[in-house]
Amino acid sequence: MILDGKCPTGPIETSWDRHRFESKLVNPSNKRKYKVLCVGTGLAGGAAAASLGELGYQVHAFCYQDSARRAHSIAAQGGINAAKNYPNDGDSIYRLFYDTIKGGDFRAREADVWRLSQVSNNIIDQCVAQGVPFARDYAGYLDNRSFGGAQVSRTFFARGQTGQQLLLGAYSALSRQVKAGTVTLHERREMLDLVVVDGVSRGITCRNMVTGEIESHWGDAVILATGGYVNVFYLSTNAMGCSVTAAWKAARKGAYMANPCYTQIHPTCIPQSGEHQSKLTLMSESLRNDGRCWVPKKVEDCEKPAGDVAEDDRDYYLERKYPSFGNLAPRDIASRAAKEQCDDERGVGPGKRGVFLDFADSIKRLGEDTIRGRYGNLFEMYEKITDENGYKQPMRIYPAPHYAMGGLWVDYNCMSNVPGLFVLGEANFSVHGANRLGASALMQGLADGYFVIPYTIAGYLATVKPGEVKDDHAEFKKSADEVKSNIDKLLSINGTKTPSEYHRELGKVMWEDVGMARSKESLEHALKRIPEIREEFWKNVKVVGTNEQFNQELENACRLADFFEFAEILTRDALNREESCGGHFRTEHQTDDGEAMRNDEDFCYVAAWEFKGVGVEPELHKEPLKFENIKLAVRSYK
Amino acid sequence: MKLKLHVWRQNGPNDKGRLETFDAPDVSPDQSFLEMLDDINLVLAKAGKDVIAFDHDCREGICGMCSQVINGVPHGGQERTTVCQLHMRQFKDGDEVFIEPWKARAFPVIKDLVVDRGGLEKIMQAGGYTSCHTGGVADGNALPIGNPVAEYSMDAAECIGCGACVASCPNSSAMLFTGAKVAQLAVLPQGKVEAHTRVMAMTEAATEHGFGNCTNHYECQASCPKGLDVKFIGKLNREFMKALCK
Numbered sequence A: 001m002i003l004d005g006k007c008p009t010g011p012i013e014t015s016w017d018r019h020r021f022e023s024k025l026v027n028p029s030n031k032r033k034y035k036v037l038c039v040g041t042g043l044a045g046g047a048a049a050a051s052l053g054e055l056g057y058q059v060h061a062f063c064y065q066d067s068a069r070r071a072h073s074i075a076a077q078g079g080i081n082a083a084k085n086y087p088n089d090g091d092s093i094y095r096l097f098y099d100t101i102k103g104g105d106f107r108a109r110e111a112d113v114w115r116l117s118q119v120s121n122n123i124i125d126q127c128v129a130q131g132v133p134f135a136r137d138y139a140g141y142l143d144n145r146s147f148g149g150a151q152v153s154r155t156f157f158a159r160g161q162t163g164q165q166l167l168l169g170a171y172s173a174l175s176r177q178v179k180a181g182t183v184t185l186h187e188r189r190e191m192l193d194l195v196v197v198d199g200v201s202r203g204i205t206c207r208n209m210v211t212g213e214i215e216s217h218w219g220d221a222v223i224l225a226t227g228g229y230v231n232v233f234y235l236s237t238n239a240m241g242c243s244v245t246a247a248w249k250a251a252r253k254g255a256y257m258a259n260p261c262y263t264q265i266h267p268t269c270i271p272q273s274g275e276h277q278s279k280l281t282l283m284s285e286s287l288r289n290d291g292r293c294w295v296p297k298k299v300e301d302c303e304k305p306a307g308d309v310a311e312d313d314r315d316y317y318l319e320r321k322y323p324s325f326g327n328l329a330p331r332d333i334a335s336r337a338a339k340e341q342c343d344d345e346r347g348v349g350p351g352k353r354g355v356f357l358d359f360a361d362s363i364k365r366l367g368e369d370t371i372r373g374r375y376g377n378l379f380e381m382y383e384k385i386t387d388e389n390g391y392k393q394p395m396r397i398y399p400a401p402h403y404a405m406g407g408l409w410v411d412y413n414c415m416s417n418v419p420g421l422f423v424l425g426e427a428n429f430s431v432h433g434a435n436r437l438g439a440s441a442l443m444q445g446l447a448d449g450y451f452v453i454p455y456t457i458a459g460y461l462a463t464v465k466p467g468e469v470k471d472d473h474a475e476f477k478k479s480a481d482e483v484k485s486n487i488d489k490l491l492s493i494n495g496t497k498t499p500s501e502y503h504r505e506l507g508k509v510m511w512e513d514v515g516m517a518r519s520k521e522s523l524e525h526a527l528k529r530i531p532e533i534r535e536e537f538w539k540n541v542k543v544v545g546t547n548e549q550f551n552q553e554l555e556n557a558c559r560l561a562d563f564f565e566f567a568e569i570l571t572r573d574a575l576n577r578e579e580s581c582g583g584h585f586r587t588e589h590q591t592d593d594g595e596a597m598r599n600d601e602d603f604c605y606v607a608a609w610e611f612k613g614v615g616v617e618p619e620l621h622k623e624p625l626k627f628e629n630i631k632l633a634v635r636s637y638k
Numbered sequence B: 001m002k003l004k005l006h007v008w009r010q011n012g013p014n015d016k017g018r019l020e021t022f023d024a025p026d027v028s029p030d031q032s033f034l035e036m037l038d039d040i041n042l043v044l045a046k047a048g049k050d051v052i053a054f055d056h057d058c059r060e061g062i063c064g065m066c067s068q069v070i071n072g073v074p075h076g077g078q079e080r081t082t083v084c085q086l087h088m089r090q091f092k093d094g095d096e097v098f099i100e101p102w103k104a105r106a107f108p109v110i111k112d113l114v115v116d117r118g119g120l121e122k123i124m125q126a127g128g129y130t131s132c133h134t135g136g137v138a139d140g141n142a143l144p145i146g147n148p149v150a151e152y153s154m155d156a157a158e159c160i161g162c163g164a165c166v167a168s169c170p171n172s173s174a175m176l177f178t179g180a181k182v183a184q185l186a187v188l189p190q191g192k193v194e195a196h197t198r199v200m201a202m203t204e205a206a207t208e209h210g211f212g213n214c215t216n217h218y219e220c221q222a223s224c225p226k227g228l229d230v231k232f233i234g235k236l237n238r239e240f241m242k243a244l245c246k
């Protein structure tokens, strides 16, 4: 089937304004009759729930943490983009649009990206009004920094805690609506199913993580803003609880999963130190503004302390390969380059899976205090984890799974192919194409939540009768029964290996075969291994405890069961996409000097997969991508 | 290295609870404290025993989810460090380690080391915001904010809402938590407008939900993983007085 993204036609500059005008509205006095469920309270979900509550809808918001403020958006360090052009350095909505399309390697929809660029400026204003303490210069004006993949300074930041401050802004707005009575919060709840009645999304089934109670919630629309899925690799920069569960349950109920193979491996993470490792820690990419990446030129120098390697014997490989962007090359390129150096035996540190990020030159030029002022908390964090002082010796970094560009398929209204199911933030696939630029996920989450969904959801709600289907409908009971029997099954297997052991095993396959470089051979290997481990898991997992208690082993087992099924679709998508683009690198498709080679002739489309059953090949639906404003071109950062 | 752990086990708010002892026979100095507990839990789970429940999520010191009292000190006593960022190189071979949940009237235990911090939510809902609607606000640069003011506000905004300040306080006071939000907003032009109503509503909510008053022990500052300064309690008191005099 050919999918239609329902993008507005005509001049792109006015597309969003025209679309807003043409969308249906819900009469103010009718709004309170509609109930909207919002799963997720990160930037996307928190902003959406707060804004919809303000408009007068009855909103119910859900999160698995004990507080809405703890969604993983909190961990974002670097910053948020906007096309304000405050520094007068040539930025514009058009340039942000252009950079995002190009950065995404021409695999995103133009209309969605334009809208994102357009509303980016409103986001900054909104956050300032909420009291977000962005960095300011001495005259009191907002400060900017530059980020990978852009040649202008358009990134706004709040020390090294931008995500935290933006999320606390959204959380404040949400708290205000809780007090106003428009939003009801349900913390420590995990959504374990989507309830679909006659093809329309009508509610969710979730588990109360304290009591184990399986609850049914109905809503006239359901919003999923449940974040990304890169914990499918086990080790990643995501929080321990991040999962694909909500999205995957929706996929099992008919929502298409789009471009799952587009995963981002972030270049600047702290390398793994041993087998005990439970997660990887990101060091903000902003470090690449002042740090220089290098490895020794000679293999024999790799064991030496960095200071003993002569200047001439150092290979500043990013500056060498990409002279115009240098250390600020986009993430996919920087990550692959680091991997290449390590594959070439020139890595440093334990296991030789690391490269140096050196601040010596910047410290010489600007002084240690300036560097401390810019990145003090990052150096502190690095030292806590590695016991090394980044001011005195170069940091060691290595790429790690970080972000999911793929996600549930949505149209221009952020609605999935299942009517009434909206998907926002990292959980959808919409704007980043095959690679996301730094500081643009925060922008997307808040754009979707504050400025897109309030308009587009009205267009849908105006066509449905409030409360038409409630939780007394038979489908709710059916869904709850399925959830319960799934949990009972997991608890009854009583095998020998724990969920975390299986997660590690799955992660290893995914990282080695479906990680930074993929080939037909490695992907086929993964497609053989994943079902094997999954089947073993269902025969041999040991989940201790009961459902009727606070049970983290059970939570993990439920999440992992979904990762297994999802991992297969991710791998199939990677196998299907016979080209290299952005974060998806197929070793068969590269230029002589190792750069990614796209195939626009055959693959300029969004791959949206329809679930057909466990172990059954999913069906591929295509949405062709048209580039009418930016010419399809080979991406170059040389 | 080898450690002996004494871990608080409690099956819900009505259970009495007790300490249970575990051997940690093979701890790597590069492990984080939570990874050390993961190892213990792996052994327990494989043996079919109930694992130790503890809250955690980001494991990078920012979400505020992790919450353990280690050897009597919330977050374990390393300066500006959450439990999840505490690394085992801070301990030495043969150490005995006591691990307990936040203990405060306002935080009932859910299980083992997991507590209910809902009271902090109530304080925020009472007034921890500016009442701006989405859209229709002024340009971000319309009101210049001096760098020192922005920095002060950011210092206060660093709070991760973990509740260590409450757990360490003999009065279970949430005044550092509350003061931080009050101060962050009170100094900004955007937050000044509602400064009086905010401080009144937030302090009232704190009392209502079982948090005590500050009697200058300063344990909160010592245990705060983000190093929040008690000056924000002073600011809270000043804002409160100003509001009273209105």
Ligand SMILES: Cc1cc2nc3c(=O)[nH]c(=O)nc-3n(C[C@H](O)[C@H](O)[C@H](O)COP(=O)(O)OP(=O)(O)OC[C@H]3O[C@@H](n4cnc5c(N)ncnc54)[C@H](O)[C@@H]3O)c2cc1C
Pocket: A039, A040, A041, A042, A043, A044, A045, A062, A063, A064, A065, A068, A070, A071, A072, A073, A074, A075, A076, A077, A078, A079, A080, A162, A163, A189, A190, A191, A192, A225, A226, A227, A228, A237, A238, A239, A243, A245, A246, A282, A402, A403, A424, A425, A426, A427, A438, A439, A440, A441, A442, A443, A445
């Ligand atoms: C370490 C790190 C640093 C980053 N730095 C930057 C940066 O500098 N700039 C930038 O632009 N981007 C950055 N990113 C990316 C960005 O932070 C995220 O993509 C973005 O915040 C995701 O927001 P979200 O609202 O979509 O999801 P999240 O913030 O992940 O929120 C997901 C929500 O869904 C809930 N949830 C999930 N599953 C369920 C379920 N089954 N049931 C109930 N609730 C559920 C969770 O409780 C949570 O509330 C960074 C990411 C990481 C990991």
Ligand code: SF4
Pocket: B158, B159, B160, B161, B162, B163, B164, B165, B166, B176, B177, B180, B220, B223, B224, B225, B226, B227, B228
């Ligand atoms: S003030 Fe410090 S200790 Fe208290 S909640 Fe905030 S971060 Fe935690």
Ligand code: FES
Pocket: B055, B056, B057, B058, B059, B060, B061, B062, B063, B064, B065, B066, B082, B083, B084, B085
């Ligand atoms: S787990 Fe997030 S702060 Fe410790």
